[in-house]
Amino acid sequence: MKNVKLICTGCDKEFSVNELHYRCDECNEPLELEEAKDGKISKGNLLNQTILDRYVDFFPFLDINDEISLGEGFTSLVESKKLAENIGIKNIYFKNESQNPTWSFKDRGTALGVQHALKLGYRKIGTVSTGNMAPSVAAYGSKMGLDTFIFVKNNIAPEKLNPIGIYNPNLIKIDGDYGKLYYESLKIGRENDIYFINSDVPFRVEGSKTIAFEICEQLDFDMPDYVVVPTSAGGNIRGIEKGFREFKNCGLIDKIPKIIVAQASGCDPIYRAYSNGDERISRIDNPHTIAHAIENPFPPSGNQVLRMVRNNGGTVVSVADEEIIRAQAILAQGGIFGQPASAVPLASIIKLKNDGYIKESDSVVSIVTGSGLKYTAALDKHDLTSYTCKLEELSEYIREIS
Ligand SMILES: Cc1ncc(COP(=O)(O)O)c(C=O)c1O
Ligand SMILES: [Zn+2]
Numbered sequence: 001m002k003n004v005k006l007i008c009t010g011c012d013k014e015f016s017v018n019e020l021h022y023r024c025d026e027c028n029e030p031l032e033l034e035e036a037k038d039g040k041i042s043k044g045n046l047l048n049q050t051i052l053d054r055y056v057d058f059f060p061f062l063d064i065n066d067e068i069s070l071g072e073g074f075t076s077l078v079e080s081k082k083l084a085e086n087i088g089i090k091n092i093y094f095k096n097e098s099q100n101p102t103w104s105f106k107d108r109g110t111a112l113g114v115q116h117a118l119k120l121g122y123r124k125i126g127t128v129s130t131g132n133m134a135p136s137v138a139a140y141g142s143k144m145g146l147d148t149f150i151f152v153k154n155n156i157a158p159e160k161l162n163p164i165g166i167y168n169p170n171l172i173k174i175d176g177d178y179g180k181l182y183y184e185s186l187k188i189g190r191e192n193d194i195y196f197i198n199s200d201v202p203f204r205v206e207g208s209k210t211i212a213f214e215i216c217e218q219l220d221f222d223m224p225d226y227v228v229v230p231t232s233a234g235g236n237i238r239g240i241e242k243g244f245r246e247f248k249n250c251g252l253i254d255k256i257p258k259i260i261v262a263q264a265s266g267c268d269p270i271y272r273a274y275s276n277g278d279e280r281i282s283r284i285d286n287p288h289t290i291a292h293a294i295e296n297p298f299p300p301s302g303n304q305v306l307r308m309v310r311n312n313g314g315t316v317v318s319v320a321d322e323e324i325i326r327a328q329a330i331l332a333q334g335g336i337f338g339q340p341a342s343a344v345p346l347a348s349i350i351k352l353k354n355d356g357y358i359k360e361s362d363s364v365v366s367i368v369t370g371s372g373l374k375y376t377a378a379l380d381k382h383d384l385t386s387y388t389c390k391l392e393e394l395s396e397y398i399r400e401i402s
Pocket of ligand 1: 131231235
């Protein structure tokens with residue numbers, strides 16, 4: 001490993017990157033890798049590079065194990081001129097993270113986490129998840145032949161359980177307070193030599209930096225005004241903001257976009273703390289939203305996301321389930337089928353434009369974090385139509401309706 005430190009986001013205490021540390025032993029806030037101060041994008045053939053090869057200067061590894069990669073990252077940035085016109089803004093781009101190997105952004109952080117785990121000599125990995133992180137960690141663990149432990153909620157639906165089970169990890173349904181499992185898993189990990197790649201551990205945050213790096217390259221380093229990220233634990237948005245900060249440090253961009261934290265009103269602890277002017281988040285009782293993937297009532301990086309967004313100058317927004325479903329349909333009209341959580345940024349953009357926060361002259365990037373096929377139950381909320389027709393009447397029928 002290069003000579004870089006892990007630094008506490010709360011009190012600046014330093015920790016070694018050659019040992020497994022997730023959170024500060026003084027103030028319990030999440031740790032973050034020291035910012036890259038200089039670096040450049042590697043040249044090379046994009047078709048056979050991994051994200052780690054391309055952005056190696058921005059990571060602490062002296063050598064990269066390419067075997068770990070499943071081809072994560074390098075996802076499309078899709079512009080929708082029609083939608084920008086309808087919303088009344090200059091440009092809107094969708095970073096389509098459903099193109100990742102297990103159909104969500106989680107694969108970036110999992111690839112980085114496994115890279116670090118193997119460097120430290122771990123042969124056991126794990127995670128706590130009800131959604132996208134579980135299949136991601138299970139897939140990478142399976143590829144590398146690691147002993148993989150996945151803790152899920154007891155009442156998880158088969159639609160979510162089976163796409164984890166197919167990779168054959170140690171899949172454990174936990175009967176008990178799921179909210180306590182994040183911290184419990186870190187303890188179990190320490191006792192059993194399991195590297196838990198949970199939602200906001202430092203190397204998962206490092207993986208999300210590559211979303212920002214790619215956006216910079218895809219926009220030819222001409223920065224948008226806003227980047228809008230659906231936020232739950234806070235790991236992904238922290239990584240995206242850090243990525244822009246590091247490219248600015250290195251002179252690759254001259255402005256950091258304003259970051260917008262997008263939450264669902266059924267579970268919006270960061271929004272509530274931000275609106276109240278609080279420095280710390282409070283737990284939400286009885287969270288409930290159609291955007292299940294962002295339903296964390298007590299996000300482990302919540303306080304740090306508050307500090308980050310205040311420094312960055314962006315804002316926090318919360319949208320109702322009806323706005324989310326409507327945005328999911330609008331996103332699909334633009335050709336992209338995201339899961340409800342991934343429609344939260346678009347719902348937020350529409351709301352912020354109506355409120356006058358986002359202006360006509362603004363360019364906005366929306367992060368579509370995961371695939372709509374992950375949660376097909378949400379399709380019941382849409383008024384979807386199809387027609388039935390006899391084969392011999394088909395020709396006439398098409399003539400009529402076309
Ligand atoms: C589809 C989707 N969007 C957004 C998020 C939120 O990311 P984070 O928990 O890092 O804030 C998640 C997290 O599980 C997710 O699965
Ligand atoms: Zn600390």
